[in-house]
Amino acid sequence: MGFNMRYLDLKRKIRNVRMLAIQGIAEAGSGHPGASFSAAEIMGTLYFRKMNHSPSKPDWQERDYFINSKAHSAPGYYATLAVSGYFPAEEIKTLRKLGSRLQGHPVRYSERQRDHSVPGVEYSGGSEGIGLSVGVGIALASRLDGKKNRVYVLIGDGESNEGQIWEASMAAGKFKLDNLVAVLDRNRIQQDGFTEDIMPLDPTKEKWAAFNWNVIEIDGHKVEQFVDALNKARQAHDKPTLIVANTIKGNGIRHMANNPQWHGKAPTKKHTPVLLEELESEYFIAPSIIAGERENYEDKIKKVEREGVDMIHLDVMDGRFVPNITFFADTIKKLRPRTSLPFDAHLMIENPLEHIQDYIDARCDIITVHAEACTPDEFAQIKDKLLAAGISPGIAINPSTDVPDWLYEHLRDLDVMIVMSVNPGFAGQKFIPEVLPKMVSINKKLRDHGFMGYIEADGGIDASTLQQVYDAGARILVAGNAVYGNVDIHGAIIQLRHKATVALERRLLEHASRLGIRADWMKARKHILIPYANELGIEGELHAAK
Amino acid sequence: MQLSSERKIADMRGAYGDTLVELGKQNERIVCVGGDTTESLKTKKFGDKYPDRMFNVGIAEANLVSIAAGLAIAGKIAFASTYAAFIPGRCMDQIRNAICYPFLDVKLVVSHGGLTVGPDGASHQQIEDLASMRAIPNMRVVVPADAISVRHLIIKMASTPGPFYARLARPSSDIVYAEDSDEGLFEFGRGNILRDGSDATIIACGLMVGRSLEAAETLREKGISCRVVDMFSIKPIDAALVEKCARETGAIVTAEEHNIIGGLGGAVAEASAERYPVPVRRIGVRDIFGESARDEEIDSLLDKYGLNVSEIAKAVLEAKSKSRK
Numbered sequence: 001m002g003f004n005m006r007y008l009d010l011k012r013k014i015r016n017v018r019m020l021a022i023q024g025i026a027e028a029g030s031g032h033p034g035a036s037f038s039a040a041e042i043m044g045t046l047y048f049r050k051m052n053h054s055p056s057k058p059d060w061q062e063r064d065y066f067i068n069s070k071a072h073s074a075p076g077y078y079a080t081l082a083v084s085g086y087f088p089a090e091e092i093k094t095l096r097k098l099g100s101r102l103q104g105h106p107v108r109y110s111e112r113q114r115d116h117s118v119p120g121v122e123y124s125g126g127s128e129g130i131g132l133s134v135g136v137g138i139a140l141a142s143r144l145d146g147k148k149n150r151v152y153v154l155i156g157d158g159e160s161n162e163g164q165i166w167e168a169s170m171a172a173g174k175f176k177l178d179n180l181v182a183v184l185d186r187n188r189i190q191q192d193g194f195t196e197d198i199m200p201l202d203p204t205k206e207k208w209a210a211f212n213w214n215v216i217e218i219d220g221h222k223v224e225q226f227v228d229a230l231n232k233a234r235q236a237h238d239k240p241t242l243i244v245a246n247t248i249k250g251n252g253i254r255h256m257a258n259n260p261q262w263h264g265k266a267p268t269k270k271h272t273p274v275l276l277e278e279l280e281s282e283y284f285i286a287p288s289i290i291a292g293e294r295e296n297y298e299d300k301i302k303k304v305e306r307e308g309v310d311m312i313h314l315d316v317m318d319g320r321f322v323p324n325i326t327f328f329a330d331t332i333k334k335l336r337p338r339t340s341l342p343f344d345a346h347l348m349i350e351n352p353l354e355h356i357q358d359y360i361d362a363r364c365d366i367i368t369v370h371a372e373a374c375t376p377d378e379f380a381q382i383k384d385k386l387l388a389a390g391i392s393p394g395i396a397i398n399p400s401t402d403v404p405d406w407l408y409e410h411l412r413d414l415d416v417m418i419v420m421s422v423n424p425g426f427a428g429q430k431f432i433p434e435v436l437p438k439m440v441s442i443n444k445k446l447r448d449h450g451f452m453g454y455i456e457a458d459g460g461i462d463a464s465t466l467q468q469v470y471d472a473g474a475r476i477l478v479a480g481n482a483v484y485g486n487v488d489i490h491g492a493i494i495q496l497r498h499k500a501t502v503a504l505e506r507r508l509l510e511h512a513s514r515l516g517i518r519a520d521w522m523k524a525r526k527h528i529l530i531p532y533a534n535e536l537g538i539e540g541e542l543h544a545a546k
Numbered sequence: 547m548q549l550s551s552e553r554k555i556a557d558m559r560g561a562y563g564d565t566l567v568e569l570g571k572q573n574e575r576i577v578c579v580g581g582d583t584t585e586s587l588k589t590k591k592f593g594d595k596y597p598d599r600m601f602n603v604g605i606a607e608a609n610l611v612s613i614a615a616g617l618a619i620a621g622k623i624a625f626a627s628t629y630a631a632f633i634p635g636r637c638m639d640q641i642r643n644a645i646c647y648p649f650l651d652v653k654l655v656v657s658h659g660g661l662t663v664g665p666d667g668a669s670h671q672q673i674e675d676l677a678s679m680r681a682i683p684n685m686r687v688v689v690p691a692d693a694i695s696v697r698h699l700i701i702k703m704a705s706t707p708g709p710f711y712a713r714l715a716r717p718s719s720d721i722v723y724a725e726d727s728d729e730g731l732f733e734f735g736r737g738n739i740l741r742d743g744s745d746a747t748i749i750a751c752g753l754m755v756g757r758s759l760e761a762a763e764t765l766r767e768k769g770i771s772c773r774v775v776d777m778f779s780i781k782p783i784d785a786a787l788v789e790k791c792a793r794e795t796g797a798i799v800t801a802e803e804h805n806i807i808g809g810l811g812g813a814v815a816e817a818s819a820e821r822y823p824v825p826v827r828r829i830g831v832r833d834i835f836g837e838s839a840r841d842e843e844i845d846s847l848l849d850k851y852g853l854n855v856s857e858i859a860k861a862v863l864e865a866k867s868k869s870r871k
Contacts, residue, residue: 123644125643127640129608133613135616137615138620145621168613
């Protein structure tokens, strides 16, 4: 990534969008969770980072436009607008109800529609296949006016059955609209089933390329890939850009994911708290490339990139703060163009303030410094520099260090808290189990004081310890030897994910039990739970759940 | 009322094209979207003059009107034009959802409305548009009687926010209004009494206005005093004028180049029924599809489908005979 997007803050906002959307849908008793979730990263990245827009002045003349052509993603769209600040988040509970501003399908805001819409909605969707044409019109007008703004249109793959999508596609090609970007939410599911069964769209890329579009394909849940694609779209001249975002319908709730039954169905209200916990429990696998052989970091990154890991953990050691030396900003700078994966730089160095600019310039996405290595004043300066550069700030503490008192005033701005579970300096150390209760109490204490970021577990994390740190509240899981110390990297990452999933499912089951809906939850989740039944000790129970 | 003193005909499309060029000069926000019929619609004149503001999107009407919606969202006043068979014939949904619901500045100005399309036949004879466009909330529907009306209505439309549907006819038509008619005659929601009378009222639109005036003249010879109204504004309809005519003349005949269901006849009958019920007779296509006719056969085509002077006169006599006045 390295695009100064404050990565973890973006991820958290998108998580909040999903949480808000599911509350709205559950409250309404109807709506489209699937489409809201497949497009959450697309809409979130546009609204929270890439688009120039102004929630306090929605009709600002120079704004970028977002046209939500697949308007059944309304709950996700509304939640995105709410998190952006267009209207109060509580209002999501009125979704689809009589008298609500949040209509089943969003309505273009105007004086006439002020009772049925919210400021910021540019387009009345609901009838499929129209929005791209509208985007073409806006792009033509913007170009005519010599504006520098961009027009983004979200379209669906089911929606692409509509002939008008292709009329608009042809027109955008003819008019060479390089200020227009269409994002295809390619979740492969439409109302009656899978798109390729109902009306095949493939070969999608070739079709759009044949219509004279610049086509980029990405994993639509990886914000870093999306940002990368949007930046590339800016380089395309005389051509509109289509971003084929391969997504998973219902992504975020495991039993809804990729399941056509959840295209337009609301979850039962009593499940909501458990669903919210699942969304809140999102975790990140961050392989640390100093583990194993020292050479060829780029190759190490490539090996895990194709496994779909979430970020790359970079352990910077200066031989002073810790006895070992690894690499510095110049190495990171060289690696940066090789991947779009976010860089999670962990600076185990003295005088971090003195060097911080080098790491900012190397375009890291998260930069964590050690509490032991800076004064309160130095940390304040570091944090300000990072925030100004759009980098997620983090702080790390060694196993024997407590959270310093001076950190509390920074908690709201802090994206990462690394609780070291080894004494830093070398790869391959043994996990210190005493860190677990410490992590639990830090997590609670920090949250009570306004911390909204992520606890990161670093040191000795492998298949045997991962569940414990996960249970203790860690959501960024740094794995070094557990990945690179293994010939079978693919298998190693699957195993780590498996362990995290077991921990997650156990927590959700416990939550369901506390709510008295355990049997019901197991029924809804049956197929998801089967592979974990043995480890969860629920084989008999699951068999009985019909 | 100043009516044209001499008998002459003029082309509505030509008037539209010229007016659009005039508007384009005054207002940079005016843009035009065409659909491979720009020569025929005379919007090409605008395109020749302002190539940056003319967008020909080919034969893709759903796309055409939706692009117009996008242009309007970004601050333009978008004129969208092709044949009535295709706008609104092919894009009711887009007009409803992308233009009317958000109340956008899109002006649908189409030609070839009604039967007088000529040799192209029933596929191109749009006789349902007034009914469908009238039924959409926020839409206003106008059918100008002649080239003079076209000019005034197009100018007014451009400066009035929100969507309009204006339907022009293909053939050149009788000039009804005086060349120097006051712009005040052309208010949306108002009809014009072109000829006064006391025994019955003919309320007409489009090409049928000229024929209605002729019918009134033939009836005068039979001693019947017939009022003639140009109801160019189908929606909003001038209900007050309908009521006034009902009260004062006791019988109403409507005349339009449209199916008798849901168009001008429907609108007038609704207004009369609610405000002051009197006998109403509707002249229009009697819920059947039309057919081809060469240009020189257009009058015969209208005769065959009952849209002529004698049928209007007959309907007036019939309505008057049922009148309680």
